[in-house]
Amino acid sequence: MTTRLYNARILSMVPGQEMYDGEVHIEGNRIIYAGAPTEGGKFDKEIDCERNVLMPGFKNAHTHSGMTAFRSLADDLNLQDWLFNEIFPREDKMTGEDIYWLSKLAFLEYLQSGVTAIADMYLNPYTISDAAAEFGMRTQLVSGLNKFGPTVEELEKRFNDLNGKEEIVGFLMGVHAEYTCDLDTLKKVSELIHKYKAPLYTHMSETKTEHDECIERYNMTPMALFDSLGLWDFGGGIYHGVWCTKEDMDIMKKRGLRIVTNPASNAKLASGIAPISDYLEKGIEVAIGTDGPSSNNCLDFFREMFLVTALAKLRDNDPKAVDALEVLKMACVNGAHAMELKDADAIAEGKLADIILIDLSQPNMQPILNIPKNIVYSGSKINVKMTIINGKILYKDGYFNGNIDVETIYEKCAQITERLK
Numbered sequence: 549m550t551t552r553l554y555n556a557r558i559l560s561m562v563p564g565q566e567m568y569d570g571e572v573h574i575e576g577n578r579i580i581y582a583g584a585p586t587e588g589g590k591f592d593k594e595i596d597c598e599r600n601v602l603m604p605g606f607k608n609a610h611t612h613s614g615m616t617a618f619r620s621l622a623d624d625l626n627l628q629d630w631l632f633n634e635i636f637p638r639e640d641k642m643t644g645e646d647i648y649w650l651s652k653l654a655f656l657e658y659l660q661s662g663v664t665a666i667a668d669m670y671l672n673p674y675t676i677s678d679a680a681a682e683f684g685m686r687t688q689l690v691s692g693l694n695k696f697g698p699t700v701e702e703l704e705k706r707f708n709d710l711n712g713k714e715e716i717v718g719f720l721m722g723v724h725a726e727y728t729c730d731l732d733t734l735k736k737v738s739e740l741i742h743k744y745k746a747p748l749y750t751h752m753s754e755t756k757t758e759h760d761e762c763i764e765r766y767n768m769t770p771m772a773l774f775d776s777l778g779l780w781d782f783g784g785g786i787y788h789g790v791w792c793t794k795e796d797m798d799i800m801k802k803r804g805l806r807i808v809t810n811p812a813s814n815a816k817l818a819s820g821i822a823p824i825s826d827y828l829e830k831g832i833e834v835a836i837g838t839d840g841p842s843s844n845n846c847l848d849f850f851r852e853m854f855l856v857t858a859l860a861k862l863r864d865n866d867p868k869a870v871d872a873l874e875v876l877k878m879a880c881v882n883g884a885h886a887m888e889l890k891d892a893d894a895i896a897e898g899k900l901a902d903i904i905l906i907d908l909s910q911p912n913m914q915p916i917l918n919i920p921k922n923i924v925y926s927g928s929k930i931n932v933k934m935t936i937i938n939g940k941i942l943y944k945d946g947y948f949n950g951n952i953d954v955e956t957i958y959e960k961c962a963q964i965t966e967r968l969k
Contacts, residue, residue, distance in 0.1 A: 549574075549575070549576065549939065550592050550593070551574040551591060551593045551594070551939070552594040552595070553595050553903070554585065554594065554596060556571060556597035556600065556905075557569060557599060557919065558582065559603040559876075559920065560582060560604075560896060561603065561877070561880045561881050561895065562894045567919065568584070569585065570584045570585055571585055571586060571597075572602055572903065577939040578899070578939070579895060579899050579903075597905055600909070601905065601906040601908060602895060602903055602905055604881075604884075604893065604894055604899075604902060605665065605880070605892075605903060605937070606661070606663045606664065606883065607664070607665045607666075607667075607835065607880065608667070608836070608847070608849060609835040610808040610810055610837025611837055611847065612668065612669055612839070612841075613668050613670060614642070614647040614671065614672075615650070615670070615840035615842040616651075616653045616654050617638070617650050617961070618638060619845045621634075621969055622634035628757065630842075635842065638969075641968055644675040645675065646964045647676060648678060649964060650961055650964060651670070655680070656952070656957065657847040657848075659935045659942050659948065660932060660935075661847060661848050661849040662850075662935055664892070664935060665887060666688070667687075667837070667886070668680075668687055669690040669692040669749075670692065671692070673689040674709075676689060677713060677714055680716065681717055683952065684938065684942050684949070685716070686889070686902060686938060688717075688718045688719070688889065689710060689719045691707075691719070692723070693729070694724035694725070694728035694729055695733065700740055703721070704740055704743075715938070720749055720887075720888065721740070721741050721744070721784075722750055723737055723750045725751040725752065725754075725758070725770075726750070726762050727758050735777060737779065738779050741778075741781070742778065745782050746782055747782050747888065748774075748779050748782070748783075749786070750784075751787045752774075752787065753769070753770055753771065753788065753791040753792045753796070754787070754788035754819050755791070755817075755820070756790075756820065758770070758791075769792075769796055771786070771800070772795070780799065780805060783803060783804045785805050785806035785835075786805060786808070788808075788809070788810055789809065789822055790814055790822045794826070800827075800832050801831060806832065806833045806834070806835055806886040807827050808834075809834055809836055809837070810837045810838065810844075812839070812844050812851055813839035813840070813843040814839075816843060821862070821863045824859075824860045824869075825860055825870060828870070828874065833882045833886065836849070836853065836882075836883060838852055848928075848929060849879065850923075850928050850929060850931075853924045853927075856870060856878065857869070857871070857875050857925075872921040872923075872924035872925055873921070875924050876924060880893065880894075881893045901938065904932060904935050905932075905933040906927070906931050906933065907933040908931075910930055912931070913926065933945060
């Protein structure tokens, strides 16, 4: 299958490359040409982009898709109460099939928001893998191992079972958080990542309570504790990082770790505002995630991008903090790196065909003065005209690919939610 996307403004996200007028050719799941207009040729499909913007899809580098069941069900609570009193008890009732359908509901929202890849940490990676492969959602599954399960032996099995099982699905080592793991478990996970030389991902320093209680337990911050156990020896990243210290950031820089910020969730749970400017000053790559649709409660990547820069400006008392162009880099490039998807970070020959088309004809994009800044400061879901993942058009002009049964997804999820609430 070959596709030509022509008459476009191309925001490639290739370092040093300005936006240009041109076209993109896709063969299978790869970009085979990105450049100046051509005389055309023979293609299976040709799409006139009508001078709208082609750019790499957004990477939602931290989410819990199956939590769509709890959207607006357990709100206005702090993290500890929300998680332990409302979420964990309900999650105990969930089946693998529940997570399969609930994940698909989230996938619909990702497509509308221009998200072409997700890092999904949730309860049953096998059914999430099945849902992602069937739906066409590029997914990096992330282990959420904790003291409630699974075992370290099961983590290793999942790592081997799920990496390479599906073309668009991978599996990354991870633990839920320091505060949900005992020391013995963390030591065993460290042995496992050394066996496979694998990066590790985890929630970390999301709240001040979590951060301070770790210091009380071990006389070390969560970041320093993990470093002392060798858990960062092969890189990886942390989710949230609201309360990381300067010393924590020194460790992150030394170990090549990334930070995935989740501004809407952190604001809604009153966890705090991550020190994004400090991370950038230290040279630490920042990516963006929505977190789950229960703590957020929506999966709107445009809102996340705006909040990254707006909250940084507010925190720093500096309107120049975290420029919109830096935010786009976080959303497209850094997110791909944080998810170990090096071939999905730009529009260029040989890269994966994970591409979105941004509609400039909507009122919120007019006048056309600075397109990248319009996307961050005034963009919204209504501007996503097309979402392509792995070379396949999954969303276009408000409609999902015909193979995606939206009504069945809604019906199944409504039944599941009624049972769990």
